[in-house]
Amino acid sequence: MTTAATTTVDAKPAKPATMAQALGRALRDAMAEDPSVHVMGEDVGALGGVFRVTDGLVKEFGEDRVTDTPLAEAGILGTAVGMAMYGLRPVVEMQFDAFAYPAFEQLISHVARMRNRTRGAMPMPMVIRVPYGGGIGGVEHHSDSSEAYYMATPGLHVVTPATVEDAYGLMRAAIASDDPVVFLEPKRLYWSKAAWSPEAPAAVEPIGRAVVRRSGRSATLITYGPSLPVCMEAAEAAEAEGWDLEVVDLRSLVPFDDETVAASVRRTGRAVVVHESTGFGGPGGEIAARVTERCFHHLEAPVLRVAGFDIPYPPPMLERHHLPGVDRVLDAVARLQWEAGS
Amino acid sequence: MKKSTMTVRPVEPAQDLPGAAAYRPVPPPAWKPRTDPAPLLPDSEPHRVLGTAAAARLDAGLMRRLYAELVRGRRYNTQATALTKQGRLAVYPSSTGQEACEVAAALVLEERDWLFPSYRDTLAAVVRGLDPVQALTLLRGDWHTGYDPREHRIAPLCTPLATQLPHAVGLAHAARLKGDDVVALAMVGDGGTSEGDFHEALNFAAVWRAPVVFLVQNNGFAISVPLAKQTAAPSLAHKAVGYGMPGRLVDGNDAAAVHEVLAEAVARARRGGGPTLVEAVTYRMDAHTNADDATRYRGDAEVEAWRAHDPVQLMERELTERGMLDEDGVREAREAAETMAAELRERMNADPVLDPMDLFAHVYAEKTAHLREQEALLRAELDAEDER
Numbered sequence: 001m002t003t004a005a006t007t008t009v010d011a012k013p014a015k016p017a018t019m020a021q022a023l024g025r026a027l028r029d030a031m032a033e034d035p036s037v038h039v040m041g042e043d044v045g046a047l048g049g050v051f052r053v054t055d056g057l058v059k060e061f062g063e064d065r066v067t068d069t070p071l072a073e074a075g076i077l078g079t080a081v082g083m084a085m086y087g088l089r090p091v092v093e094m095q096f097d098a099f100a101y102p103a104f105e106q107l108i109s110h111v112a113r114m115r116n117r118t119r120g121a122m123p124m125p126m127v128i129r130v131p132y133g134g135g136i137g138g139v140e141h142h143s144d145s146s147e148a149y150y151m152a153t154p155g156l157h158v159v160t161p162a163t164v165e166d167a168y169g170l171m172r173a174a175i176a177s178d179d180p181v182v183f184l185e186p187k188r189l190y191w192s193k194a195a196w197s198p199e200a201p202a203a204v205e206p207i208g209r210a211v212v213r214r215s216g217r218s219a220t221l222i223t224y225g226p227s228l229p230v231c232m233e234a235a236e237a238a239e240a241e242g243w244d245l246e247v248v249d250l251r252s253l254v255p256f257d258d259e260t261v262a263a264s265v266r267r268t269g270r271a272v273v274v275h276e277s278t279g280f281g282g283p284g285g286e287i288a289a290r291v292t293e294r295c296f297h298h299l300e301a302p303v304l305r306v307a308g309f310d311i312p313y314p315p316p317m318l319e320r321h322h323l324p325g326v327d328r329v330l331d332a333v334a335r336l337q338w339e340a341g342s
Numbered sequence: 343m344k345k346s347t348m349t350v351r352p353v354e355p356a357q358d359l360p361g362a363a364a365y366r367p368v369p370p371p372a373w374k375p376r377t378d379p380a381p382l383l384p385d386s387e388p389h390r391v392l393g394t395a396a397a398a399r400l401d402a403g404l405m406r407r408l409y410a411e412l413v414r415g416r417r418y419n420t421q422a423t424a425l426t427k428q429g430r431l432a433v434y435p436s437s438t439g440q441e442a443c444e445v446a447a448a449l450v451l452e453e454r455d456w457l458f459p460s461y462r463d464t465l466a467a468v469v470r471g472l473d474p475v476q477a478l479t480l481l482r483g484d485w486h487t488g489y490d491p492r493e494h495r496i497a498p499l500c501t502p503l504a505t506q507l508p509h510a511v512g513l514a515h516a517a518r519l520k521g522d523d524v525v526a527l528a529m530v531g532d533g534g535t536s537e538g539d540f541h542e543a544l545n546f547a548a549v550w551r552a553p554v555v556f557l558v559q560n561n562g563f564a565i566s567v568p569l570a571k572q573t574a575a576p577s578l579a580h581k582a583v584g585y586g587m588p589g590r591l592v593d594g595n596d597a598a599a600v601h602e603v604l605a606e607a608v609a610r611a612r613r614g615g616g617p618t619l620v621e622a623v624t625y626r627m628d629a630h631t632n633a634d635d636a637t638r639y640r641g642d643a644e645v646e647a648w649r650a651h652d653p654v655q656l657m658e659r660e661l662t663e664r665g666m667l668d669e670d671g672v673r674e675a676r677e678a679a680e681t682m683a684a685e686l687r688e689r690m691n692a693d694p695v696l697d698p699m700d701l702f703a704h705v706y707a708e709k710t711a712h713l714r715e716q717e718a719l720l721r722a723e724l725d726a727e728d729e730r
Contacts, residue, residue: 035348038519064350064519069546070542070545070546070549072542072545072546074508074538074539074542075508075539075542075543075545075546077508078505078507078508078509078511078512078539078542078543079508079509079511079512079515079543079546080512081508081509081512082508082509082510082511082512082513082514082515082516082526083512083513083515083516084512085491085492085497085509085512085513085516086512086513086516086517086520087516087520088516088519102538105502105505105539106505106508106539109502109505110502110505110509113486114498115704115705115706115707116486116704116705117486117487117498118486118487118490118491118498118704119485119487119700119703119704120703120704121487121490121491121492121493122490122491122492122498123707154705155705155706157706177707178707179706179707208710254710255710255711255712256710256712258711258712259711
């Protein structure tokens with residue numbers, strides 16, 4: 001498990017906070033600053049959400065701003081569209097990745113298109129929070145990586161934090177954005193902790209910038225969200241093999257930070273994309289194509305992908321075979337044609 | 343923390359409905375239905391005003407206004423249909439025969455209220471005051487929405503059926519939370535009531551007691567599929583009862599009746615009494631669109647029977663018989679309609695000005711680097727075209 005406290009120098013002694021707490025803090029701070037921010041979804045009130053991200057918000061802001069809705073995802077997102085039309089900034093919780101699918105029509109046909117449809121007259125400033133990914137022992141429909149669906153829809157921003165600090169900073173930026181943001185929260189990192197002080201929250205993190213989490217010279221691991229800790233661990237393990245791996249955390253899938261990614265791959269000459277989502281038609285194909293288009297003459301080997309298998313998400317007792325782990329990442333690194341290169 | 347300065351508008355104490363907290367599971371045999379459904383049940387037959395004793399108390403000013411708009415609306419429909427034949431509109435879903443609903447829905451709203459039309463409801467938008475050319479932009483195809491929804495308080499014409507209904511609920515709810523006494527009126531057809539969004543919108547509206555009115559124009563067909571294949575409900579208005587809101591059934595060709603029923607529903611919504619579902623029984627005299635062939639699924643006899651119950655004629659006859667309209671009045675209304683049609687024809691005969699670079703202008707608040715690259719590509723293609 002990685003920690004985020006790499007850049008912030010905090011005068012106060014930082015105490016550990018979880019990603020779930022950082023997300024909740026971001027919601028709270030945004031609501032306190034801006035009365036147009038409303039939180040809505042299933043169980044977000046008294047329960048604080050099934051992952052406790054909205055814990056305490058209803059007590060502080062009341063039911064008119066923190067609303068337990070009827071159990072209907074299309075209705076939740078559809079009414080949020082109307083609220084945004086009237087000038088509110090809804091933050092919508094979809095309880096689990098696979099439960100967001102009923103809301104796809106509203107998302108694709110309205111949320112993503114309303115600004116364009118009206119020539120900018122009616123923007124859709126809203127955040128759609130989607131807990132996503134596996135590794136928590138969830139039974140069927142609780143572990144999907146649905147990012148490719150969102151990435152394929154023009155008009156949406158798609159972001160995903162991998163660290164506690166980014167959870168706060170990206171959420172603040174998402175709420176402040178005048179465009180709809182699909183905010184993918186890696187479920188298995190909800191309880192990850194970092195020495196991050198809620199009393200001195202990190203700055204708002206601009207959407208659309210990747211970050212180099214680990215510098216290296218041999219090859220670049222391009223990853224995001226739940227796969228970042230896997231890649232960091234793989235990079236540590238790779239040292240024993242003599243590989244000095246760079247790790248890029250995308251943070252934002254849309255917009256995509258071609259600049260940071262291409263700069264890294266031009267330095268290292270080799271790249272592996274790592275994510276949980278299925279490989280075929282998944283984000284990795286797009287990323288590999290973009291890297292190849294921009295870095296072809298710097299590449300020593302084809303860009304490889306390490307992804308979830310192209311299967312429906314497995315039952316929990318088998319999911320460890322599906323999820324890209326350290327060994328699978330290292331195997332891919334080993335296949336980067338080292339004998340042919342420098 | 344900073345408290346919101348908004349004053350949430352109150353809802354009426356729901357006398358017929360115990361509060362949500364009171365409605366919790368109780369073990370049998372103590373369980374009882376939450377409320378008596380009888381007050382929510384729709385009229386046993388469509389409510390009518392024209393041709394009944396009730397017409398005696400009609401407001402002459404309002405009736406003349408309804409009549410003038412009905413005449414203009416009919417002419418608008420024939421003109422727009424003609425424009426499809428001249429290639430000036432890509433498609434036109436006509437509301438011929440349904441003008442009473444379109445006109446009443448628009449006139450019943452205050453300036454500050456919001457209208458949520460479907461693609462068949464450009465007429466309602468025009469009656470509300472929207473420039474017909476702007477209303478028809480979607481159907482001409484030079485852009486999607488041709489007007490600023492916030493300026494006119496008319497939501498974009500909605501194509502995916504019933505998906506605009508939750509928007510209306512959310513907007514009405516937001517207005518109430520902000521302390522504004524704004525009502526949203528959402529329009530949908532009989533086919534749209536089968537969509538999941540219809541159900542979810544009505545449920546959210548009732549739970550939130552949102553100030554919204556749902557107007558279902560039951561015109562008999564969803565393209566070719568008759569109502570009997572759409573629902574087994576006693577009537578579409580009966581669906582209201584299951585959500586805990588009142589249902590009303592009205593003759594959708596009787597503009598006075600539709601106006602009356604909608605006005606009551608709007609007034610209830612405005613005072614915090616929650617939503618209403620109104621089913622207006624009407625008939626789509628034209629095919630679904632100019633691209634449809636209605637002779638494949640319905641007979642002339644049925645259409646002719648409805649022609650005898652024409653909304654424009656019903657109103658004209660009533661007003662004439664009551665001495666509220668004379669030949670001059672009829673001629674005036676028709677001339678005004680002809681003037682509108684001539685102007686619309688002339689303006690629609692001008693080619694719209696298109697800028698292909700608009701394709702990238704409004705996808706996001708700020709263009710992504712990715713879109714800037716594609717914009718440059720298109721720009722280069724256009725420049726090359728210019729040089730040829």
